[in-house]
Amino acid sequence: xxxxxxxxxxxxxRGLWLLATLGLAWVAAxxxxxxxxxLPWMIGPxxxxxxxxxxxxxxxxAPVLRNVGQWTIGTALGLYFTPQVVALLPGLALPxxxxxxxxxxxxxxxxxxLWWAQGAxxxxxxxxxFFAAAIGGASEMALMADRRGGRVDLVAACHSLRxxxxxxxxxxxxxxxxxxxxxxSAPAVQAFRLEGLLGLLACxxxxxxxxxxxxxxxxxxxGALGVTIVLTASGVEFTSLPKxxxxxxxxxxxxxLGVRFTPGFVRAAPRWLAAVGVGTLVMIIASALFAWAxxxxxxxxxxxxxxxxxxxxxxxxxxTAKVLQLxxxxxxxxxxxxxxxxxxxxxxLWVWESRxxxxxxxx
Numbered sequence: 001x002x003x004x005x006x007x008x009x010x011x012x013x014r015g016l017w018l019l020a021t022l023g024l025a026w027v028a029a030x031x032x033x034x035x036x037x038x039l040p041w042m043i044g045p046x047x048x049x050x051x052x053x054x055x056x057x058x059x060x061x062a063p064v065l066r067n068v069g070q071w072t073i074g075t076a077l078g079l080y081f082t083p084q085v086v087a088l089l090p091g092l093a094l095p096x097x098x099x100x101x102x103x104x105x106x107x108x109x110x111x112x113x114l115w116w117a118q119g120a121x122x123x124x125x126x127x128x129x130f131f132a133a134a135i136g137g138a139s140e141m142a143l144m145a146d147r148r149g150g151r152v153d154l155v156a157a158c159h160s161l162r163x164x165x166x167x168x169x170x171x172x173x174x175x176x177x178x179x180x181x182x183x184x185s186a187p188a189v190q191a192f193r194l195e196g197l198l199g200l201l202a203c204x205x206x207x208x209x210x211x212x213x214x215x216x217x218x219x220x221x222x223g224a225l226g227v228t229i230v231l232t233a234s235g236v237e238f239t240s241l242p243k244x245x246x247x248x249x250x251x252x253x254x255x256x257l258g259v260r261f262t263p264g265f266v267r268a269a270p271r272w273l274a275a276v277g278v279g280t281l282v283m284i285i286a287s288a289l290f291a292w293a294x295x296x297x298x299x300x301x302x303x304x305x306x307x308x309x310x311x312x313x314x315x316x317x318x319x320t321a322k323v324l325q326l327x328x329x330x331x332x333x334x335x336x337x338x339x340x341x342x343x344x345x346x347x348x349l350w351v352w353e354s355r356x357x358x359x360x361x362x363x
Contacts, residue, residue, distance in 0.1 A: 014060060021059040024048050025255050029247070038171035039323055041250035042316070046167065049258025054266065059259050066256040070220035072249025073315045075204055076241050078228025080328045086233045089333055095298050099309045099334050100341045102290055103135045104349070106311065107342070110135075110279050114158075117275035125150055126359065130350055132158035132276070135311050136342040140217050144347055154269060158276045160260045165280045166312035167257070171320050174303055196239030203227050203238075217343055221314055225336065253315055283311045301327055308334035 025045030032040035032047075052059045111133035118124050127150035131141045138159030145155040207227030211219035231238070266273065291305035304327030307317045314335045321331035 017058050018060040018062055021049060021052075021061070021255060021259070022065075022251075024052060024059070025251050025258075029251055029254075038175040039167070039250065039320060041247040042254040042319065043167065043171065045251045045254030046164065046258045049255050050164070050261040053259055053261050054263060056263055059255075061252075061256045061259045065252040067220045069249040069252030069256065070218070070315060071204065071208070071224045072241065072245055073253070073319050074221040074224035075200065075228050076246055076249070076322060077318050077328060077332045078225045079232055079240065080322075080332070081229040081232045083233055083235060085329045086229075089329065092300075092330060092333060095294060095300060095305070096334055096337055098294060099305075100338045102287070102309055103311075103338050103342060104345065106283050106286060107133050107135045108349075110283060110311075113279045113282075114272075114275055117279075118272055121271070123151075126353075126357070127350070128154050130353065131155050131346065133279075134342055134346045136339060136346060137217055137313070138163070140343055141346070144350075148347075148350065154272055156260075157265060157269065157273065160257070160265075161273055161276050162280045162311060163313050163316060164257060164261070165277060166284060166310055167316050169281075169284055170306065170310055170312065170317075171324070174306070174320075174324060174326070177303075191240060192242050193239040196237075197241075200228070200231075200238040203231060217339070218314070222336070222339075225332070250319060253319075280311065287311060300330070303327075304330050307331045314339055 025048055028044035028048035029041045030044075032044035037043055049059050049061075111130045114129040114133055115126060118129065127145055127148040131145035131148070131150055132155040134141050138156055141159060142152045142155045144150075146152045204224040204227045208219045208223035211223035211226070216222060287309045288306050291309045292302050294300070294309070295302035295305050303324075304321070307321050307326060308331045310317055314332075317335055318328065318332050320326070321328045
């Protein structure tokens with residue numbers, strides 16, 4: 001049995017390593033900012049933390065900091081949904097529907113690729129490949145895989161690597177292509193007000209608590225985002241979010257992604273990770289081509305649709321749109337609706353797939 005003093009000492013070391021990790025992430029963000037890389041406050045911490053984790057340093061994140069980062073991103077995005085912007089969203093119904101259908105299609109293609117590349121491996125099950133390939137939230141897909149008998153570790157590894165590759169490629173590609181500053185929309189409030197921030201905190205906390213209570217996914221993003229959209233669309237103006245707070249939110253997200261890449265992560269299933277990496281790069285290219293075709297047909301900004309249809313996550317792609325000023329409401333709407341549809345549809349689709357293959361869907 002661990003003594004109280006030993007537990008206290010361990011907690012103290014964890015706290016010191018957390019501070020050291022945040023310090024490393026901060027220095028990396030400043031370096032990337034000086035080098036003018038895209039998303040310096042997310043990519044810098046992600047890269048530095050991942051490298052440190054891969055060489056065996058005990059870098060740490062903290063759930064509370066990750067939650068603060070997700071709240072910051074959800075709230076910042078919600079401030080773009082002014083009444084004028086909301087009035088334009090119904091006109092995006094068809095592009096959004098096509099983007100959601102595309103996400104389901106490439107997710108299924110990714111699953112078939114993973115199974116083809118890894119199906120012969122001992123202990124590999126189709127459930128693992130199916131839920132690993134879905135373009136949805138990592139934690140939600142891992143839980144679904146666990147209920148169906150899939151390997152949670154491989155599912156989580158797949159989603160982690162997919163997100164990292166998307167974050168490390170698409171923002172750089174957009175910046176190098178010279179795309180920037182084409183979005184005319186702006187947050188509803190430009191001035192920072194402390195009392196407004198406190199009011200916004202209280203309102204979004206209620207939204208987060210409601211999503212949490214209902215068992216909804218990603219409450220720190222979706223709860224804050226939903227409440228802020230309703231307030232902003234109704235003309236309620238609390239405050240803007242100061243840039244240091246936005247930067248801190250990106251840093252916390254970057255650290256939370258980076259600490260997953262431990263030496264054990266790489267050693268666990270190298271062939272699986274290789275298949276995930278190849279499949280993700282193919283999806284990125286295919287999604288960019290789909291976005292280009294959709295932009296030609298709809299007249300929407302191609303770069304906005306690249307972000308909106310990419311196989312990335314809500315937080316990472318929407319914050320990219322915010323930093324590069326690329327259709328924040330459009331990208332947010334595309335990813336939020338896609339996230340919800342994929343979350344609701346994935347288990348139903350697995351039942352259909354298992355029936356097609358003659359497998360017991362409940363295993």
